[in-house]
Amino acid sequence: MDDFAVIGSGIGGSCSALFLSKKFQTTLYEKASYLGGCASTFKHQKVFYNTGATTFAGYEKDAYMYGFFERHHINFHKKLLPSALTVCINGKKIVRFQEMNAFLDEINPVFYHSKNKDFYTLVQQINKDFFAINDYYYSNASLFEKVKSLASFKTLLMKFYPYFFVNAQSFIQNYFGTIDEKYLDYLDNQLLIVAQARLHEVNFLTAALALSYQFMDNYYIFGGMGSIFDTIAQKLTHIQSNTSIEKITKTSSCFILHTSKNEFKAKNIVLNTSLFDAKSLFTDTKTKEYLNHYASFNKDISAFMVYLQIDTPKTFEHHYQIILDQPIKYTTSNSLFVSFGDKDDERMKQSVTISVHTQTHLSENDQKLEQKMELEDIIKRIVCEHFGLEESRILNAFSATPQTFKRFINRSTVGGIPMRQENFIYRLPSNDSPIKGLYHVGDTTFAAQGWIGVMLGVRNLEKLICV
Ligand SMILES: Cc1cc2nc3c(=O)[nH]c(=O)nc-3n(C[C@H](O)[C@H](O)[C@H](O)COP(=O)(O)OP(=O)(O)OC[C@H]3O[C@@H](n4cnc5c(N)ncnc54)[C@H](O)[C@@H]3O)c2cc1C
Numbered sequence: 001m002d003d004f005a006v007i008g009s010g011i012g013g014s015c016s017a018l019f020l021s022k023k024f025q026t027t028l029y030e031k032a033s034y035l036g037g038c039a040s041t042f043k044h045q046k047v048f049y050n051t052g053a054t055t056f057a058g059y060e061k062d063a064y065m066y067g068f069f070e071r072h073h074i075n076f077h078k079k080l081l082p083s084a085l086t087v088c089i090n091g092k093k094i095v096r097f098q099e100m101n102a103f104l105d106e107i108n109p110v111f112y113h114s115k116n117k118d119f120y121t122l123v124q125q126i127n128k129d130f131f132a133i134n135d136y137y138y139s140n141a142s143l144f145e146k147v148k149s150l151a152s153f154k155t156l157l158m159k160f161y162p163y164f165f166v167n168a169q170s171f172i173q174n175y176f177g178t179i180d181e182k183y184l185d186y187l188d189n190q191l192l193i194v195a196q197a198r199l200h201e202v203n204f205l206t207a208a209l210a211l212s213y214q215f216m217d218n219y220y221i222f223g224g225m226g227s228i229f230d231t232i233a234q235k236l237t238h239i240q241s242n243t244s245i246e247k248i249t250k251t252s253s254c255f256i257l258h259t260s261k262n263e264f265k266a267k268n269i270v271l272n273t274s275l276f277d278a279k280s281l282f283t284d285t286k287t288k289e290y291l292n293h294y295a296s297f298n299k300d301i302s303a304f305m306v307y308l309q310i311d312t313p314k315t316f317e318h319h320y321q322i323i324l325d326q327p328i329k330y331t332t333s334n335s336l337f338v339s340f341g342d343k344d345d346e347r348m349k350q351s352v353t354i355s356v357h358t359q360t361h362l363s364e365n366d367q368k369l370e371q372k373m374e375l376e377d378i379i380k381r382i383v384c385e386h387f388g389l390e391e392s393r394i395l396n397a398f399s400a401t402p403q404t405f406k407r408f409i410n411r412s413t414v415g416g417i418p419m420r421q422e423n424f425i426y427r428l429p430s431n432d433s434p435i436k437g438l439y440h441v442g443d444t445t446f447a448a449q450g451w452i453g454v455m456l457g458v459r460n461l462e463k464l465i466c467v
Pocket residue numbers: 007008009010011012013029030031032035036037038039051052053054055056057243244245246272273274303355408409410411414415416441442443444448449450451452454
């Protein structure tokens with residue numbers, strides 16, 4: 001019997017399996033044939049595409065993720081990008097350079113404000129100060145443990161209390177005095193891609209951390225994001241891929257994991273499945289009730305993806321956000337995120353991944369296939385027009401709906417729990433639980449989504465289990 005079974009090989013599951021396997025007999029179970037979940041890379045008709053995540057940040061030398069990868073000898077081919085992202089709005093471009101003056105030279109001609117420099121300096125400083133603090137942990141094993149762990153947030157709270165309790169939209173409006181509607185729309189869309197929420201929904205600390213994502217070192221990952229997981233897989237001896245856990249039962253001494261053909265036993269489990277989809281795995285009422293408690297965090301957020309194979313002599317930056325005047329039909333956003341493979345990346349050079357926010361019910365059944373095809377066409381048209389790309393340069397195009405995510409990685413909400421004010425830390429699901437031996441990791445659990453957020457959860461889990 002294993003000490004730990006990790007169910008799901010997303011960022012959270014794969015990295016947890018790495019640290020757990022150093023100390024405990026651990027097996028990583030994954031439904032798909034490859035690791036990575038939303039951050040995986042898949043092959044379609046001989047071409048590789050990033051499933052969802054395309055940007056990689058939070059890998060500064062003093063960051064937890066850097067230390068973690070060093071400790072576990074996870075080496076991958078990457079290059080530091082001169083700018084994190086190019087935002088296209090109002091027919092103009094804002095290149096999100098990391099360097100403050102270079103960025104101010106970009107934002108000022110599009111959205112001039114005398115307070116721009118002070119505002120972005122504040123945002124950048126909050127980011128630096130936030131990631132320098134790491135003396136906190138978060139537990140949910142019991143009320144006592146929860147209160148004790150929340151006391152560990154003392155330094156964070158003292159440093160940032162003016163930003164914890166103030167709504168981001170109000171803060172920004174007060175800070176700038178008057179601010180152009182379009183400028184607010186720009187900030188709103190920048191926030192949305194990192195925090196899955198709008199300015200009026202989050203506190204200013206969350207907004208500052210999201211808006212400063214582009215000031216961090218951003219890397220291009222050669223071979224696709226999945227190449228990080230290929231390296232992780234080499235370090236793990238016990239991986240069961242193509243293994244979907246259908247049901248989990250509990251005995252007094254262990255968990256029994258049922259697939260359609262087999263049963264596996266483990267003393268503890270780390271669930272990397274979305275918390276919203278985990279309830280159906282369990283048969284016992286206590287665990288079901290515990291998981292049900294978090295159902296209200298499900299804000300029905302998902303993504304529609306378009307994947308393109310292109311062949312063009314044109315060169316592009318790696319990442320663009322295109323902000324339009326109107327919401328895109330069938331979606332919940334007026335912006336598209338477009339990522340191009342690097343020309344020097346043999347595996348990805350023709351690959352484009354495009355994403356837009358939607359609700360989960362988009363294209364639930366065959367009757368909605370027309371809707372899916374229409375949206376794919378709309379997005380293709382926007383991208384072609386925007387980048388001056390002739391349609392004949394598109395060699396292949398296909399799309400994925402929330403149902404596709406459900407089919408491949410067992411979750412239809414993607415992107416994690418939106419960091420809204422009402423969801424703030426003390427209400428979030430923790431990486432441990434009141435159910436003995438049941439742990440969680442991933443973007444529907446503390447601390448947040450993306451490489452940076454999920455790795456903060458891995459750090460928390462490591463503190464809870466190994467210290
Ligand atoms: C469109 C999109 C764009 C994004 N862009 C970025 C970005 O640019 N940068 C960034 O840092 N983040 C980005 N994110 C967010 C980031 O991808 C996710 O927050 C992160 O990958 C989630 O990791 P996770 O640990 O929660 O696992 P998940 O990615 O949710 O993976 C869970 C894994 O568990 C497996 N699984 C589920 N149920 C079972 C079961 N019963 N049995 C076996 N296996 C199971 C699934 O197959 C899957 O592999 C993006 C997300 C999306 C959707």
